[in-house]
Amino acid sequence: MVRDIAGEFQGHIAVVTGGASGIGEGCARRLAEGGAKVIVADINMKKAKEVAAAINGHAMEIDVSDDKAVEQFADACESDIGPVSSVVTSAGVLQPPLPPDELSLETWDRVMNIDFRGTYLTCRAFGPRMAKRGRGSIVTIASVTASLSVPLHSYAPAKSAVVSLTRTLAAEWGRSGVRINAISxxxxxxxxxxxxxxxxxxxxxGLEEVSCMGRLLTTAEIGNAAAFLCSDQSSGITGIDLVVDAGWIAGGAWHAYSGIRPTRRNSDT
Ligand SMILES: NC(=O)c1ccc[n+]([C@@H]2O[C@H](COP(=O)([O-])OP(=O)(O)OC[C@H]3O[C@@H](n4cnc5c(N)ncnc54)[C@H](O)[C@@H]3O)[C@@H](O)[C@H]2O)c1
Incomplete structure (x- = not known):
């Protein structure tokens, strides 16, 4: 059965940081399809405006690593547009896979500041407002690397910290009707x-090979998971890390044996 998603988020105001590109854009588009008024918040205003225009949303500039700017942004969202009921924190940067003696501290700090501190600042700006109103859902974008060992000595620990933060804040605001979950x-x-x-x-x-399904994810697949966690369909879920990885965690160790089995579908032979 195909579920009718139009109207799922009617009357909702959603903020998506990093909404101008990639996973954030996928989440923004999916929430808008469900009827949400989406604030596409990004450091890249040119792309934010393009996405906002395509989904009949609002584009707003934000640097998630700047504490004062994030507070001002939250004030502006609520005074200019209205009470925010869903937030997806997708603003983030990747890092080069360098050993510690080659990875500059500048890069290490930048990744931590945007990926972890930026997530905290965004939650800190919107969570208390949602708690006072007694409702809201926050989705943090972590990464499967939070649960694996990979050669990313700032990015992977930053994402583990995002998962941990998601749990601490779930208890902080759970009794106030605010749910917070991570997607990895x-x-x-x-x-x-x-x-x-x-x-x-x-x-x-290599990235395709380690997954059970033998492929990368699409931004729409992450958007669907975010929509689930923002919607009442997940009303009993808070503090979790929803892994959407095409089976990377499940399949990764198979390469120490004979590798993941090829397809048995008749149509693929
Ligand atoms: N692509 C992947 O394979 C993957 C896997 C796991 C997790 N993630 C996470 O998903 C999130 C989005 O990544 P993506 O692959 O879609 O990247 P992307 O570059 O396509 O999108 C990231 C967006 O964040 C914005 N941004 C960067 N720094 C910012 C800042 N300081 N303030 C506000 N906006 C800022 C960028 O302008 C961009 O629009 C990141 O947190 C990333 O770590 C990505």
């Missing part, structure tokens, strides 16, 4: 991944 995507085809591949920092074949 596996490798998802976005501008950031494309750029890392172009620089030789990621290998598409």
């Amino acid at each position: 995507p596996g490798a998802t085809w976005t501008a950031a991944l494309e750029e890392a591949v172009a620089k030789g920092e990621r290998n598409v074949k």
